[in-house]
Structures are given as structure tokens and as C-alpha cells.
Amino acid sequence: MDREIQTTLRVAAAAVRIFDDLGIPLVVVGSVAGIVHQHTRRTHDIDLLADVQPAHVRRLAQALALEWDVQDEVIQEALDKAQRFHSDPDFDRRWRPSFNVGHRATGRRLDVFIPIGDRYERVQLQRRIRADLPSGPLWVVSIEDALLAKAQWAHINGEFSPHQWEDAQALVRLHRSVLNLRYLHTWAEHLGVEDLLDAILRGERPGPPPADDDAEQLRMF
Structure with a gap:
């Protein structure tokens, strides 16, 4: 496998481990999930749908900060936007609530999308598939x-x-x-x-x- 793809998968597995250790339900989506499903395409972006709650914010920021550039405020802002997505008529719904952090050693970017309360999001999390890779396990979206x-x-x-x-x-x-x-x-x-x-x-x-x-x-x- 291409070395760049191996690096992306290794960084993705490390990120997933952080969320798992904190008990945050997540599923890997986007190009990294495609790689696991045998469609190989180079990417530096790692996309997650993760059910981050306010109680997770400080511990998540602290855990990510060991290898990623992150601030508590960025995570909290994404959660606030998710809360307002349906309730605030003036909210700009062109953008899904999310935050991103950069991996200092490799330049990979982690985009974390916050659920907005849609039933389908829960289904995606329930149907996630565990992929045991040499770089570490990943929870990926179903085909x-x-x-x-x-x-x-x-x-x-x-x-x-x-x-x-x-x-x-x-x-x-x-x-x-x-x-x-x-x-x-x-x-x-x-x-x-x-x-x-x-x-x-x-x-x-x-x-x-x-x-x-x-x-x-x-x-x-």
C-alpha cells in the first residue's frame, strides 16, 4: 500500500483511539472509509461523525493536544452550532456543524462532524463496521x-x-x-x-x- 495512505490510516487509527477511550461514539466517513472498502485514493483529510457532548470537550481537547493543534473553544463552538441547527431560524444551514484539527507531525487534517439530531445519523453510528488494520482498528461507515x-x-x-x-x-x-x-x-x-x-x-x-x-x-x- 502507498506510504502516504499508510500514514493517513495510522493517524486515523490514533484519532479513533482517542475518541474510543473517552467513550465518544464515532464513525469514520469520507475517503478513509473508502480506502477501507477497497477504493484507494490518496487523502490528507480524515472525516469523522462523532457524538461529542459538552462533558467531553475539555478531556477531548487535552487528549488531542498531545499531537494535534486544537482549542477547547473550537470544539464548543461546533457543539453550539449543532444545538442551534434546528432551533434558530437565522442559523446558516449551508454548513454542517464541525471542527477540524491539524496533526503536527504529518499535516493530516481531522474533520469532526457533530450530529444535528437526525435519525439517520444514529443509524449510521449503529451500522458502523470495525476494520482491524495493521495501523490499528477503525470504525467505518457501511458501504x-x-x-x-x-x-x-x-x-x-x-x-x-x-x-x-x-x-x-x-x-x-x-x-x-x-x-x-x-x-x-x-x-x-x-x-x-x-x-x-x-x-x-x-x-x-x-x-x-x-x-x-x-x-x-x-x-x-
Whole structure:
């Protein structure tokens, strides 16, 4: 395996261990999960969905600070945004509540997304898969949830990016025979991405919607 990918997996495993030791439920999403599911793509970003609570903030910051650049305030701010996501009508919902920290020794970036209370987030955490790697164990998102994330990304941003489409097609090619189609279609309907999921499964990339000068992109995993 590529040395850069090995480094990313090693740093990811160390980060997961910190959250596990503090009893924080988490799941690895994004490109690192794709690597575990056999679709190898170089990345310096490690994305987590982690159910961080206010009681975790100080201990999490202290544990991360041994190897990462982090401040308590950044974590608390992300939690505050998650609380306001549904309750504050003036809240900017273009951005998922999250915080990121940089790994001093390797330059890897850890993006931690905070749950906003959606039922599907709980399902992702419940369906996570343990991957025992030489670099250490990882809790990764299921293949089905990885595909749904690609469809969500395209729904929010208006189209599939080349990387997102390539990732989705690789996962389908590698795992089509074991996909839980009932689960996929049930949650695609819940998330409002049925057409995009169907496009992924057919391998027919949809074109972009009409241009909208006011459109904004949402950063998500």
C-alpha cells in the first residue's frame, strides 16, 4: 500500500483511539472509509461523525493536544452550532456543524462532524463496521451509508463532483453483489435522494442543474 495512505490510516487509527477511550461514539466517513472498502485514493483529510457532548470537550481537547493543534473553544463552538441547527431560524444551514484539527507531525487534517439530531445519523453510528488494520482498528461507515453520503453530497451541491462520482462507482463495482438494496432505497427516500441513488446504481451520471448565481456549496462528508 502507498506510504502516504499508510500514514493517513495510522493517524486515523490514533484519532479513533482517542475518541474510543473517552467513550465518544464515532464513525469514520469520507475517503478513509473508502480506502477501507477497497477504493484507494490518496487523502490528507480524515472525516469523522462523532457524538461529542459538552462533558467531553475539555478531556477531548487535552487528549488531542498531545499531537494535534486544537482549542477547547473550537470544539464548543461546533457543539453550539449543532444545538442551534434546528432551533434558530437565522442559523446558516449551508454548513454542517464541525471542527477540524491539524496533526503536527504529518499535516493530516481531522474533520469532526457533530450530529444535528437526525435519525439517520444514529443509524449510521449503529451500522458502523470495525476494520482491524495493521495501523490499528477503525470504525467505518457501511458501504450503503457511504453511497448514500455521495448522493447527499450531490443533492446539496447540485451535482456530483468527478471525485464523488468516481468514488461512488468504484464502491458499486466492488460491492454490488452484497449491497442491501432495501436499506438503500428506504433511506434514500427518507433523505430525498432517490433519483441520485438510482443514477449511482445505474452508472449514469446526471448532468448539473440550471446555473444559479446564488447557489452555495455545503461542506459535508
